[in-house]
Amino acid sequence: MKRGLTPFHLSILALGFGFLYVPIALVVFYSFNASRLVTVWGGFSTQWYVSLFANEALLQAASVSLRVAVAAGALSTVLGTCAAFALQRFGRFPARSLFAGLVYAPLVMPEVIIGLSLLLLFVGLGIDRGFWTIVAGHATLGLCFVAVVVQARLSGFDRSLEEAAQDLGASPARVFRSITLPLILPAMLAGFLLAFTLSLDDFVIASFTSGPGSTTLPMRIYSQVRLGLTPEINAVSTLLIGFVGCALLVASTVNRLKAPSQAR
Amino acid sequence: MSGASLLRLERITKSYGGTPAVQDISLDIPTNEFFALLGPSGCGKTTLMRLIAGFETPDTGRILLEGIDITHLPPHLRPVNMMFQSYALFPHMSVEQNIAFGLKQEGCARTEIAARVADMLRLVQMTDLGKRRPDQLSGGQRQRVALARALIKRPKLLLLDEPLAALDRKLRHETQFELIQVQRETGTSFMVVTHDQDEAMVMAHRMAVMRAGAIDQIGSPREVYEEPQTHHVAGFVGETNFFDGRVVQYMPGGVEIETTKGLRLEALCRHHPAIGARVTISVRPENLRLSSPGVFSNNGGIGEIIDHVFREGLSSVRVRLEGGDVVHVRQGQGEGVQDWVRGARVFVSFAPERARALLV
Numbered sequence: 001m002k003r004g005l006t007p008f009h010l011s012i013l014a015l016g017f018g019f020l021y022v023p024i025a026l027v028v029f030y031s032f033n034a035s036r037l038v039t040v041w042g043g044f045s046t047q048w049y050v051s052l053f054a055n056e057a058l059l060q061a062a063s064v065s066l067r068v069a070v071a072a073g074a075l076s077t078v079l080g081t082c083a084a085f086a087l088q089r090f091g092r093f094p095a096r097s098l099f100a101g102l103v104y105a106p107l108v109m110p111e112v113i114i115g116l117s118l119l120l121l122f123v124g125l126g127i128d129r130g131f132w133t134i135v136a137g138h139a140t141l142g143l144c145f146v147a148v149v150v151q152a153r154l155s156g157f158d159r160s161l162e163e164a165a166q167d168l169g170a171s172p173a174r175v176f177r178s179i180t181l182p183l184i185l186p187a188m189l190a191g192f193l194l195a196f197t198l199s200l201d202d203f204v205i206a207s208f209t210s211g212p213g214s215t216t217l218p219m220r221i222y223s224q225v226r227l228g229l230t231p232e233i234n235a236v237s238t239l240l241i242g243f244v245g246c247a248l249l250v251a252s253t254v255n256r257l258k259a260p261s262q263a264r
Numbered sequence: 265m266s267g268a269s270l271l272r273l274e275r276i277t278k279s280y281g282g283t284p285a286v287q288d289i290s291l292d293i294p295t296n297e298f299f300a301l302l303g304p305s306g307c308g309k310t311t312l313m314r315l316i317a318g319f320e321t322p323d324t325g326r327i328l329l330e331g332i333d334i335t336h337l338p339p340h341l342r343p344v345n346m347m348f349q350s351y352a353l354f355p356h357m358s359v360e361q362n363i364a365f366g367l368k369q370e371g372c373a374r375t376e377i378a379a380r381v382a383d384m385l386r387l388v389q390m391t392d393l394g395k396r397r398p399d400q401l402s403g404g405q406r407q408r409v410a411l412a413r414a415l416i417k418r419p420k421l422l423l424l425d426e427p428l429a430a431l432d433r434k435l436r437h438e439t440q441f442e443l444i445q446v447q448r449e450t451g452t453s454f455m456v457v458t459h460d461q462d463e464a465m466v467m468a469h470r471m472a473v474m475r476a477g478a479i480d481q482i483g484s485p486r487e488v489y490e491e492p493q494t495h496h497v498a499g500f501v502g503e504t505n506f507f508d509g510r511v512v513q514y515m516p517g518g519v520e521i522e523t524t525k526g527l528r529l530e531a532l533c534r535h536h537p538a539i540g541a542r543v544t545i546s547v548r549p550e551n552l553r554l555s556s557p558g559v560f561s562n563n564g565g566i567g568e569i570i571d572h573v574f575r576e577g578l579s580s581v582r583v584r585l586e587g588g589d590v591v592h593v594r595q596g597q598g599e600g601v602q603d604w605v606r607g608a609r610v611f612v613s614f615a616p617e618r619a620r621a622l623l624v
Contacts, residue, residue: 158350158352160348160349160350160352161352161354161355163319163339163346163348163352164346164348164352164354164413165354165365166338166339166340167317167318167339167340167344167345167346167414168340168345168365168366168369168413168414168417169340169341169366169369169370169417170340170365170369171340172340174369178365179354182356183355183356
């Protein structure tokens, strides 16, 4: 059945894309507004980008966000990969279902709940909240995404490759380094970028787990907006959108990079 | 063609979750031998190979390589290499890197690795394709790379798991002879696992026929074909005709049986069945002869020709005996061989020394 795009289809398509992207496009559009009033177009200008880079508080928050995202991404990748191996390779160990449930819980759990439970934990243990508590919170969220991506790659993994390497004299550690790791690296990289992006734009968990001096960019933006919308916020949002967009694009490309097709 | 004992299996048993996969197998492989493990799928031949490679550990029994007990040695420390059925080429490495992998693990010098990789590429006739990736190779080329990779460490024993199964018919035929040649050139003992009796017959010096986790018979392809010791071996290796019956009397070196259809037949027998015991006589199609009724009258039966095919220089005749059994007769084109017409009545018989009575 082959049919061209009727006006009906086109309008539905336009509606869908509009619904998804008009708000974002508006932010980007108004970030180049010369007017001080956020919703009134006053001509093209990049002045808000200039003033953005003079805004110490905002830059400080951006730096915290980036550092948190890198640390949380790295931690998620390591833990998520370990979890994926446990789920894929270790057979039916005791409480496997419970473990799988816990790994995947953050996928469905409301972030408010995660944030709140982490807050209670940190307070209960008497841990000072700050940079590392945000990292820990983001890693719990990120590791389940890494685990999903890496487990998918592992489930299609031909175990005889590892056996062949071992048969040729490679110790288990060398098998992992020279065969397993290179073959699952694209999945790990994609998982890292996902976790990185999630951490970068998370507001809820960060606001529960942050402490003095560790305000992330989304938190800073939110607090500024409450004091009044400035075009600077539009500018920083545009940069953030660009950054996250690039990261997601890279992640999906890396993961789609044809897994070097296994010899058949 | 073969020398001192290289590999010795002593009473190996392995079961998975209570189901025995390999039961009490003992086996000796000398140096410089081409050995085939033949059997239907699920007979335990692959398990046996994985036990030798070290991917599985036997429940009981010992594996000795040149007299040294390697039963509990992990695979990477065993001087045995394996060629996998799927070839298991590393997809992220070039052909050269794949072949060099084993030597790199040994920490060989770069120049030595390069020289030996070049030798191997020459051995498998892949000299120009060293820079390719496995996914840029044809099935036959991948098979050669896998062979070269498994041979580069000059193993004492090379295990080959269904080495030809992934190739098409024509290529399989050529590759059989290449494997024989590589085995001869390298002097490595080859142990091939296969379910294809033709492969085993063509390539092996000796073969073991397996069934249900045990070895039924070990011998040269010719011995196994001409002197099958069990019903399963006779039926699995080559084509044969069976006549089931009960022993009625002993003959010199053999027995006379009365078949379920009332024929009295004689055959050699290596076993000692009791009078009245159930046995089956196996006769290869080329050992049955046809004659006009009345010329011969013993060790055979009357039947009617149901079809007649001429193929590859042999005529292949199917005869329905009185009583309903269909037998297959194969005749060369020589003197005294008549052209039989469909529907003709014939006497099918065989010489007792060309037939074997086997226990059921």
